[in-house]
Amino acid sequence: MWDFDFLASTMLKLLAALPTTLELFVLSVSLGALLAMGLTWMRVSDNRVLRNLARGYIFVFRGSPLLIQMFLIYYGLSQFPVIRQSFVWPVLREPFACAVIGLALCTAGYAAEIFRGGLMAVPGQQIEAGRACGLSGFRLLRHIIAPIAVRQALPAYSTEIILMVKSTALASLVTVWEVTGVAQRLISQTYRTMEVFLCAAAIYLILNFVIARIIALIEYRLSPHLRSMPQAAQPRPTIVG
Amino acid sequence: MDTIAMFGFGERGWGAVLLLATLTTTLVTLAALAIGAVFGSLVAWAKLSKNLPARFIGDAYTTIFRGVPELLVIYLIYFGGSALVTQAGSLLGIEGFLGLPSFLAGALAVGIISGAYQAEVFRGAYLSVAKGEIEAARSIGMPKLSRFRHIVVPQVLRFALPGLGNVLQLSLKDSALISVTGLAELMRTTQVAAGSTKQYFVFYIAGGVLYLILTSLSGRVFDTAERRVAKTFRSSIGRGA
Numbered sequence: 001m002w003d004f005d006f007l008a009s010t011m012l013k014l015l016a017a018l019p020t021t022l023e024l025f026v027l028s029v030s031l032g033a034l035l036a037m038g039l040t041w042m043r044v045s046d047n048r049v050l051r052n053l054a055r056g057y058i059f060v061f062r063g064s065p066l067l068i069q070m071f072l073i074y075y076g077l078s079q080f081p082v083i084r085q086s087f088v089w090p091v092l093r094e095p096f097a098c099a100v101i102g103l104a105l106c107t108a109g110y111a112a113e114i115f116r117g118g119l120m121a122v123p124g125q126q127i128e129a130g131r132a133c134g135l136s137g138f139r140l141l142r143h144i145i146a147p148i149a150v151r152q153a154l155p156a157y158s159t160e161i162i163l164m165v166k167s168t169a170l171a172s173l174v175t176v177w178e179v180t181g182v183a184q185r186l187i188s189q190t191y192r193t194m195e196v197f198l199c200a201a202a203i204y205l206i207l208n209f210v211i212a213r214i215i216a217l218i219e220y221r222l223s224p225h226l227r228s229m230p231q232a233a234q235p236r237p238t239i240v241g
Numbered sequence: 242m243d244t245i246a247m248f249g250f251g252e253r254g255w256g257a258v259l260l261l262a263t264l265t266t267t268l269v270t271l272a273a274l275a276i277g278a279v280f281g282s283l284v285a286w287a288k289l290s291k292n293l294p295a296r297f298i299g300d301a302y303t304t305i306f307r308g309v310p311e312l313l314v315i316y317l318i319y320f321g322g323s324a325l326v327t328q329a330g331s332l333l334g335i336e337g338f339l340g341l342p343s344f345l346a347g348a349l350a351v352g353i354i355s356g357a358y359q360a361e362v363f364r365g366a367y368l369s370v371a372k373g374e375i376e377a378a379r380s381i382g383m384p385k386l387s388r389f390r391h392i393v394v395p396q397v398l399r400f401a402l403p404g405l406g407n408v409l410q411l412s413l414k415d416s417a418l419i420s421v422t423g424l425a426e427l428m429r430t431t432q433v434a435a436g437s438t439k440q441y442f443v444f445y446i447a448g449g450v451l452y453l454i455l456t457s458l459s460g461r462v463f464d465t466a467e468r469r470v471a472k473t474f475r476s477s478i479g480r481g482a
Contacts, residue, residue: 063456064449065417067428072449075435076442162308169310173421180312193321201309208308 028103036111061109070102118153262430276352281359347419362404406463
C-alpha cells in the first residue's frame with residue numbers, strides 16, 4: 001500500500017522548500033528578539049508613556065491572529081500610493097519581506113513578556129552585590145543581569161521559538177513558497193493528502209527536534225553552577241584521625 | 242462610499258456581515274474547544290496510563306499535533322476528509338467531488354490541535370491532585386467511578402482552569418486559519434470585504450479589532466471563573482487551615 005516512489009519525490013520537493021522556511025525562521029526570530037529587547041526596556045522603564053506604549057503593543061500583537069497582521073502588512077499597506085512611491089516599497093513589495101516583518105512583529109510581542117519575566121527573576125541582592133563591586137550600566141547588565149535573565153527566560157523562550165517554526169507556515173498564504181505552501185500545492189495537484197502530510201510533518205518534527213536540542217545545549221552551557229561536579233574534579237575525602 | 246456607510250448596517254454596509262462572521266468565529270472556536278476537550282481528556286488518560294502502547298499513542302499525538310504547523314493539520318482534515326467523503330459517496334452511487342462541510346472540518350482540525358494542548362493541561366492538573374485525597378477516598382471505601390466523579394474531576398477542572406484559558410486564546414487565533422477552507426468566519430469575511438471594497442487597510446484593522454475584542458472578552462470570562470473557583474480553595478495563609 002505504500003508508494004515509496006511517490007513519498008520520495010514528495011520529500012524531495014518539500015526539502016527543496018526547506019531553505020525558504022529556515023530563512024523565514026532565522027530572520028524573523030533574530031529581528032523579533034532585537035525588537036523584543038527594545039520593548040522589554042520600554043516595558044520596565046520609569047517613563048509612563050514608554051511603558052504604556054509597550055503594553056499596548058504587546059496587547060495588540062498577542063491578542064490578534066498572526067494571519068491578519070501579515071495580511072495587513074502585505075495587502076493593507078500597499079493600498080496607499082504614498083507607500084508605493086516611497087523608499088520602503090522595494091521591501092514591502094516582496095511577499096517574503098512582508099512575511100518576515102509580520103512574523104518578527106508578532107513574536108516580539110510574546111518575547112517581550114518572556115524577557116520581562118526573566119528580568120524580574122534576577123534577585124535584587126545580586127544586582128546590589130554587583131553595584132557594591134563597582135559595576136554599573138552596561139557592565140552590570142553584561143556580567144550580572146543578562147546571564148541570570150537569559151537563563152531564566154530560556155525555557156519559555158524555547159517554546160516561543162518552536163511556535164515560530166510553525167508560524168512560518170502562514171507565509172504560504174502571502175504567496176511565499178515554503179514547505180507548507182509547497183505541500184498544499186502538492187495536495188491540490190495529487191489529492192494524496194495523507195502521504196504529503198506525513199512528509200511535511202516529518203520535516204517540521206525533525207526541525208523542531210533539532211532546534212529543541214540546540215536550545216537544551218545552550219541551557220546546559222549556561223548553567224554550569226547547577227550541575228554536579230564531575231567525579232575527577234571532586235576533592236578527595238580527607239581521612240581524619 | 243465613506244467609512245461610516247462602509248461599516249454601517251445599511252444595504253451596502255459590512256457591519257452586519259462582520260458581526261455575523263464574529264459570531265461564526267465564536268461558534269467554531271467553542272465547537273473546537275468542546276471537541277478538543279474530548280480528545281484532550283482521552284489523550285491525557287492514555288498518557289497517564291500504565292499501559293505502554295497507550296502511553297506511546299498519547300505521546301505521539303501530543304508531539305505531532307503540537308509540532309506540526311496548524312495550517313498543515315487543517316489541510317489534512319479538510320482535503321483528507323473530503324477525499325474520504327467523496328469515496329464514500331461513490332460507493333453509494335454519488336458521482337463527483339464531495340466536500341466536507343467547512344464548519345465541521347475547521348472545528349475538527351482546530352479541535353484536534355486544541356486537544357493536544359488540552360491533554361497537557363489536564364495531565365498537569367491531574368498530577369497536582371493531592372495523592373492523600375485519593376487515598377482517603379479509597380480508605381472510606383469509595384468505588385473507583387465515584388472516586389473519579391467526586392474527587393478527581395472537580396479538582397482537575399479547578400487546576401486546569403488557567404491552562405484552559407490559554408488554550409482558548411490559542412484556539413481563537415487558530416480559528417483564523419479555517420478561512421483557507423472558505424468558511425465565512427471573521428478572517429475570511431474580512432478578506433472578502435477588503436477585496437470587494439479595495440479598502441484593505443481599514444478592513445484588516447477592523448478585523449483585528451474584532452479579534453482583540455474576542456480575546457479580551459474570553460480573558461475576562463476566565464479571570465472571573467478563576468476568581469469564583471479560588472473561593473473554594475482553602476487558603477493556607479490566614480483563615481482556615
